[in-house]
Amino acid sequence: MRLLILGGTQFLGRAIAAHAYAAGHDVTCAARGMAGAAAEGARFIRVDRDDPDGLAPLAGEPFDAVVDVSRHPGQVRRAIAALKHRAAHWTFVSTVTVYADNRTPGQRADTAPLRAPTAPEVEHCTEETYGAAKVACEQAIGENAFICRAGLIAGPEDPTGRFTYWPVRLARGGEVLVPGTPDDAMQLIDVRDLARWIVHAAQSRLTGTFDAIGPSFTRGEFLAQCGAGVGASCTFIWAGRAFLESRDIRRWSGPRSLPLWLPLPEFAGFATRDTSPAREAGLTVRPLSETARDTLAWARAGRAAVTGLTVDEESAALRAWHASR
Numbered sequence: 012m013r014l015l016i017l018g019g020t021q022f023l024g025r026a027i028a029a030h031a032y033a034a035g036h037d038v039t040c041a042a043r044g045m046a047g048a049a050a051e052g053a054r055f056i057r058v059d060r061d062d063p064d065g066l067a068p069l070a071g072e073p074f075d076a077v078v079d080v081s082r083h084p085g086q087v088r089r090a091i092a093a094l095k096h097r098a099a100h101w102t103f104v105s106t107v108t109v110y111a112d113n114r115t116p117g118q119r120a121d122t123a124p125l126r127a128p129t130a131p132e133v134e135h136c137t138e139e140t141y142g143a144a145k146v147a148c149e150q151a152i153g154e155n156a157f158i159c160r161a162g163l164i165a166g167p168e169d170p171t172g173r174f175t176y177w178p179v180r181l182a183r184g185g186e187v188l189v190p191g192t193p194d195d196a197m198q199l200i201d202v203r204d205l206a207r208w209i210v211h212a213a214q215s216r217l218t219g220t221f222d223a224i225g226p227s228f229t230r231g232e233f234l235a236q237c238g239a240g241v242g243a244s245c246t247f248i249w250a251g252r253a254f255l256e257s258r259d260i261r262r263w264s265g266p267r268s269l270p271l272w273l274p275l276p277e278f279a280g281f282a283t284r285d286t287s288p289a290r291e292a293g294l295t296v297r298p299l300s301e302t303a304r305d306t307l308a309w310a311r312a313g314r315a316a317v318t319g320l321t322v323d324e325e326s327a328a329l330r331a332w333h334a335s336r
């Protein structure tokens with residue numbers, strides 16, 4: 012295939028480019044050149060998608076398949092207008108943040124209600140409008156495309172640092188502050204498994220809307236598998252919501268967070284999505300221990316972002332937890 016990736020210079024886009032090139036495809040990545048470099052073997056074309064005529068450098072290029080990772084409705088609309096009629100297959104990487112209901116467990120992509128899209132005149136997505144903007148992007152693409160709603164993406168080159176926190180922290184060993192309970196649900200996908208499925212979808216001309224995420228597992232299993240992957244020896248100190256909130260320890264991602272923690276029951280549906288349609292359509296996932304091992308190796312090689320509690324913040328929280336017993 013001649014595969015065009017709109018993006019392709021960081022994390023998921025780079026992994027798609029790397030996998031497609033390794034599988035023998037002709038890969039072009041189109042971006043501004045700010046986020047990073049295209050994967051080895053891929054051709055890079057400089058474009059600015061915020062410029063109304065920004066895709067002009069791709070004019071006249073024939074592509075068999077296009078993958079778009081954008082979150083900005085204006086960029087997506089311009090790409091559809093300029094390129095969709097010229098490509099046999101179109102993939103749009105969306106997100107499970109498009110869903111309106113995070114509370115109900117076991118939902119499926121074909122029936123779960125969506126958020127309202129951003130207004131038609133909205134060009135750009137912000138942190139607050141991310142889910143609504145992705146709905147608007149999906150609607151701009153219309154039928155006859157592969158809409159791939161990714162859940163939490165983990166693995167080497169993750170710029171968010173949130174999954175990376177856990178292999179790095181567990182590898183340090185000792186007492187580890189962990190959120191919630193061992194039975195809380197979690198769900199994620201290794202970036203390389205997602206990349207492989209996206210290339211497979213382009214090759215096989217898969218269309219339709221899917222949740223792209225691995226099976227649901229418990230936080231206890233998550234810690235056990237991550238620990239096994241990095242050879243850790245840890246004692247887990249389980250801290251409940253009341254304790255974490257009283258210490259201003261935050262949810263999900265970013266400074267002062269325990270990454271990947273979401274309070275229940277508000278998010279009981281977020282990590283229990285039914286992904287059997289994706290599996291039936293060819294998505295396969297590697298063991299989490301492998302994701303953890305490879306993420307740690309990448310982090311140790313330098314330049315990895317890690318977000319979450321600092322060593323001092325975690326130590327202070329552990330002291331407070333013991334004092335409260």
Ligand SMILES: NC(=O)c1ccc[n+]([C@@H]2O[C@H](COP(=O)([O-])OP(=O)(O)OC[C@H]3O[C@@H](n4cnc5c(N)ncnc54)[C@H](OP(=O)(O)O)[C@@H]3O)[C@@H](O)[C@H]2O)c1
Nearest residue numbers: 018019020022023024042043044045046059060080106164
């Ligand atoms: N990370 C997660 O856990 C998660 C979860 C669910 C869904 N997702 C979705 O998964 C995808 C992740 O994609 P990704 O890892 O490749 O990262 P990304 O942050 O979506 O990458 C953006 C890409 O677009 C390019 N770009 C940005 N602005 C541009 C512009 N004005 N003109 C041309 N190119 C531009 C960037 O390169 P330059 O800056 O160099 O231009 C970069 O290559 C996204 O669709 C995201 O919404 C992620």
